[in-house]
Amino acid sequence: MTEQRIGIIDIGSNSIRLAVYERTANGAHRVIDGGKRPARLSGEIDEQGRIRSEKIDELIGILNHYRLICAHHRTGRIRAVATAAIRNATNRDEVVERLLNETGLAVEVLSGEEEARFGYLGMINTIDIREGFLIDIGGGSTEISLFRDRTLVQSVSFPFGCVNMTRAFQDDSGMLADDDLSVLEHAISKALDQEPWLSWTPGLPLIGVGGTVRALGKLDQAATRYAFPLTHNYAISSSNADAIFDQLRTMPLDKRRKVPGLSKDRADVIVIGMAILRVIYRKLRSTHYLICGAGLRDGLFFDTRFTNQSRLDDVLGYSVRNLSLLHPEAPQPHLMQVNRLSMQLYESLKKQASLPARTEVWLDAASSLFRIGASIDYLQYAKHTFYLIVNSNLNGLTHREIVLIAAIASFKSKSRFRQQVAEYRELLDEADIEIVAQLGMLLQLAVALDRSETQSIGRLAISVSQGTLKLDALTCSGPLDVERAEVDELSKDFRKIWQLTPILHSPYIV
Secondary structure (H helix, E strand, O other): OEEEEEEEEEEOOOEEEEEEEEEEOOOOEEEEEEEEEEOOHHHOEOOOOOEOHHHHHHHHHHHHHHHHHHHHOOOOEEEEEEOHHHHHOOOHHHHHHHHHHHHOOOOEEOOHHHHHHHHHHHHHOOOOOOOEEEEEEOOOOEEEEEEEOOEEEEEEEEOOOHHHHHHHHOOOOOOOOHHHHHHHHHHHHHHHHOOHHHHOOOOOOEEEEOHHHHHHHHHHHHHHOOOOOOOOOEEEOHHHHHHHHHHHHOOOHHHHOOOOOOOHHHOOOHHHHHHHHHHHHHHHOOOOEEEOOOOHHHHHHHHHHOOOOOOOOOHHHHHHHHHHHHOOOOOHHHHHHHHHHHHHHHHHHHHHHOOOOOHHHHHHHHHHHOOHHHHOOHHHHHHHHHHHHHOOOOOOOOHHHHHHHHHHHOOOOHHHHHHHOHHHHHHOOHHHHHHHHHHHHHHHHHHHOOOOOOOOEOOEEEEEEOOEEEEEEOOEOOOOHHHHHHHHHHHHHHHHHHOOEEEEEOOOOO
């Protein structure tokens, strides 16, 4: 039983997208449906700056289709927004009125600043980063924002994008001549000069949202045969981006459509989009590109759902809680007990193992998610937990950290771990194997300490003495026979990794 569903429709200059968000009865959020239709509205402007009537008819048809999908899902609200193409059209009011009359949707026409703010909100709630520049190259506009200490400082919207600039500079074969590239770069650079603050803070990453940078990420991953199937939070060097640009610019359009990693509906505008991106990167004197898979629609969702506090303070914490609530088969009291005991064990043993500080974050997440695989099959939940973590939207982490947390949450043995991560091996180093084994075994011990899932252990005193890990249950609500048997069974494997034999004592055990 769902409490509420929200439909978000983004009428962009290049495409029209739908995302249907669901809030489940226990408070988790997820996307349950979506759609994407090419629009190229920025390429359908006549000499008077009007969107052509036949294009409006096409837009109405798409919106009515999306409205039916939302009705099928019984959405409580549909929020539809339009960006640069409709914003800049001379018949903007007529378009909005027709859309209202013929679809029933009151479309919000976002200003450039609003568009930048929602894009920032989508990014800052899904990537754990303190400062940088954010760029969104759309079909008819480009937004650039500066954020410091996770707070939006300044933003600007320029009236050029990958569609309207492709129309102006690229020939019919899809080629961009040297002279045209020079003129394009000069025009963009001149526009950027009107905003001097863009050059005041060099040395920051350039985070990109939108189709152009997502396409760049997929192209780079295809070229390097990258192991992890996710572009969100993926870093690209300027040299790699330049090499991809140079390769694509020399290709006619028919060949470009066959390039691995590049979708056919992006092939005709990717070169101009990347040309814009590169000029801005150089102007900002950025360190590298970072791809963000979230964007405007995600920002609109957060703004709609969390009206009073739309910016998250803890990206990873929210994401872990949300993923756990999406797979609620494991009792929450048991998960909380295992998490508490895991972190207490970590605190007691971290100095002995010289564990890096970030490992605390990994164990915290893994000990909250270790049972989500039971939503598929309890008997093999560890295997399914690994798969779900690797293939879910776990935000606030690098790709390497996602794999490590999945491995910790599902750890059984080093040999099994090596098999699990074989396809992601290039992301890991040899030291990661030992860290996963140590943290995975701490988690297994914490699970054993609540094997009856009754949270019997209250206060637990932990001490190390002469190769023994003493676990004294100072307070407990009943006999710990099951827990003691589980700890004894685990002790041999635990000793192999930690060189300590765990022994559980309680007032009920003589």
